[in-house]
Amino acid sequence: MKGFARRLAGQLARGLVMVWVVLTFTFVIISIMPGDPVRAEYENLLQQGYSPEQAEAQAAMLHRFRPTGSVFEQYVDYVGSLLRFDLGQSLYSRVDVATVLADAAKWTVIPVLLGTVLSFGLGVVVGVYAAIKRSSKLGDMLTMSGSLLRGIPDFVVGLLLASIFATLWPILPRQGAVNILYEPWTVEYVLSLGYHAILPVATYTISAYGGFILAMKSSVVTVLGDDFILAAELRGMKRSIIFRYIARNAILPLFTVFALSVAAVFSGAIFIERIFNYPGLGMLLIDSIGRRDITVMAGALLLITVAVIIANIVADLFYSVIDPRIRRAGDRV
Amino acid sequence: MTLATAAHAPEGGTTAPAVRIRDLTVVYKTPAGELPAVSEIDMDLPAGTITGLVGESGSGKSTLALSLLNAVQPPGRISSGTVEIDGLGDVVPLQGDKLRRVRGGQIGYVFQAAQNSLNPLKTVGKQLLDLGRSHDVDDLRALVSEAKELLGRMGLDGARVLDSYQHELSGGMRQRVGIMLALVLNAHVVVLDEPTTALDMITQANILEIIRNIHAERGLTTLVITHDIGVVAEVADQLAVMYGGRIVERGPVRSVLGEPRHPYTQGLIRAIPRLTGDIDQARALPGRPPTLGTIPERGCVFRDRCELRMSVCDTVEPVLERHADQLVACHAVAGQEPDGGAPTDDGQEQT
Known part of the structure; x- marks a missing residue:
């Protein structure tokens, strides 16, 4: 170690x-x-x-x-x-910027991570499937759906979801993060939290998902051509084991994509939170710009960039934990 | 093909399954239609012997080897013929789980040394356990100690190797691990595809010795595929020479190498540079081997590069006929020795 x-x-x-x-x-x-x-x-x-x-x-x-x-x-x-972690005070509300940011951060960090992890899981599974079925129509369609979704900007996804599920067919809320009439941490409160998070999380998930499918598909196709897969087959390994071999090898490069996605989704949150009036960092940033609340604006900017940097570091470290070629190479030095 | 080989089989080797390939044709799907990479091959791997299969790149030797495990990769497929293995029957119709159990369980396949035949993310030991679980081995502990013993016999520290990842092993070590994985489930038929390619000379000699020893100890039936005649001369009892998807000559290794009869075999042997004497004595075979698309449909596949070409070679495909110890598919050779006898004379090719 x-x-x-x-x-x-x-x-x-x-x-x-x-x-x-x-x-x-x-x-x-x-x-x-x-x-x-x-x-x-x-x-x-x-x-x-x-x-x-x-x-x-x-x-x-x-x-x-x-x-x-x-x-x-x-x-x-x-x-x-x-x-000293002193970010000054808000020019608008005279509250410590650190407090303002901490309040807002939880509304961004949790949904963004949830959305990225969800779309990672979904994209990986569908990507494997698209790779295995790559010469069939279904495989082509899955790949195309990936390219298509990757091409649509995240705020367009957000607006589409908002207009479909909150306006045309109003089954989901598009204002705020929770129904403030509920007492915190009662069952109704928690349900309301989840209910309000559906649309933003779905937007994050859908906008990151295309990239994951495409990356996973090409990674799996590469691994399928590797000699050790044929070798495992000729040794009579069970399909489920061979599948795990493929998945684990193919998923490695995806962690880089994951880090980049977290960064992209984080910055995408600036627009998405606006759409859903979700009180996260993005909203805070936009509001503070509108109010010329420079200290809050600077703090939010700093926090968003630091979050992206941390995401990258974590992804890179994770990579070195799961890939023995990197992990053990380090031990030798 | 039983008479010449019975003498070579070591005691106890007679119980090992032998392999009988009959009329085997493997085709690859190309834009120009399905083209045969292996055409109507008949061949036996006598129990307890090492058979060498030599040929240039693209001659169909690896395709033939994969057919033994019914593992020809798409876009290729076995279009006709049978591969009978004692104790298993014909493997060509096998599918799914049955086929999977045969692979690794009864027939071991050792990959070319240059290839990476191990999962880079798992230690050798974990992959060994995966192999055991795939074949429903109850006593995984016994499997591990068997693997350690095999590795030990090949001159490796078993415990250390099992705890290593592929990237921590040298080429020669990887090859020995490959051999261990092919044998640890007690396969009786072993196919080695270019076992020493890309290894240095000393490691090569080492690996060949290991192959010979383990083969004898376990009474295996072994097929060694190589383009290196030196390797065959070192380990094999029997030798088959492939060209353009056909076997053009086969027989005991001493006779085929000592008295090659087919013009292609002769050319191959002449092309080997000698340790002593002038390098110019080695003569390259003129021309190039046919590819899938250029294998002629009729007549002899070798005629374009052949010094002994006759008019009959253009129209009639020569069949394997017996000449002294070996079988040769050549009109010119058949013509030279009219007393060599028709193939029906000794009746060996009928079954």
Whole structure:
């Protein structure tokens, strides 16, 4: 397992560098934003009769850097507060950005992961089937459905689902995440949670599914041509065992696709949550942009990028756990 | 074909099943229709012997070998003929679970060394257990110790090998693992497809010795497919030479190599460079072997490259006829030795 620890350390280091790039980028965006919002806040406070010191402290608490400092000083303040997980306060509601984000994150992370995992499972099974039946009509149709779904943008899928199941044939809700009249964590509350999550999760599932089918199909076709499959057949191995051999070998490259999909679905959530009025990070991002709530906006941006980076790291590490060629190669070093 | 081989069979080997191939034709589906890769082959693998099958790439030798397990891969199929194996009967009509049990259970198949015949994600030991479960072995512990013993006899550390993944084994080790997996369920008929290709000379010699020893110990009936006449000379008792999907000459290995009669066999042997003497003494056979599409429909398949071509070769396909120790399919050879006798004389080809 020494190899694994080494790999983990390498991945974390790389991840941290990426996070640093992203937070620097966010800082630059805020600094060069027209109208200099931090400065504006500061002057606004001055006009309300605060003393310059008070106004400066107030603005710094909101934005995490002093409006009058140099760019470098501001950057140091900003990074320093991030290291303490202090993301400042919302300009709109004056609540800690970290709290706002944590509230919203659960509405994004859980449905996005659920949707991606569902479509992964579905895509893998259908992809195997499409590969085995590749010379039949059914196989062709499955492959085509994959290409087609892959071509449709996720927000179009979301709009279609919303108009079909919430408008034309209104059997599913398209507003919010839960019926707020229920007492939290009663049976009705949990049911209502699931009920409200159906459409967003279905949208995530359908929009990621096409990519999984296509990737799995081509991967299975490659493995089917491998010598060890014929060898297993000639050794009289049971079909179910050979099927497992094929599936496990073919699924390996899919973990890379999985990581990319999580990233894509995460960013897709920005539009999808808007469609279903789902109170997740995407909604929060759009709302905060509308309200010029820069601190929340920056925090949401940062959180989404960090989530994508983490998804990639996890996928890569997982890969090394299930592929002995990578796992054991690491041990040797 | 029983008389020449009985003498070669070791004691105790006579109980091992022999293989009788009759009139076997394997066709491949191509855009130009179904073309035969193996045509009307008759051949016996006498019990307890090692038979070598040599031929150039594309001569149909691997297709023939796969037919023994009824495992010709699509778009190919066995279009006619029988492959009878003692104790099993004809394997051609076998299907599904019955066929699966025969593969690995009674007939072992060892892959070309260069191929990766193991699942890269599972240790050899786990794949051994998969094999045992596939064949309903009750005592998996006994299977593992049998495997360890086999590996040990081949000069490997059984426990360590079973705990290894394919990528942790060398080519020679993989080949020995392949042999172990083919034999661990006590198969009596073993097919080795290019067992030493892509191995270095020392490992090659090693593997051949292992094949010979285990063959003798277990009284196996073995078919070794190779394009390397040296390998055949090293291990085989019997030799069959394939060309264009047909067997053109076969017989005891000493006679076929010592006194080759078919012009193709002669050409093959002349083409081998010698250790001593001038390299120019080795003469390449002119021309190239036929492919599926260029095998002539009538007449002798070898005539285009043959020095002894006669007019009859264009129209009539020569049949295997007995000449001294071996069977030869050649009009010219038949003509040379009119006293060699018609095939009916010794009546060996009738059943």
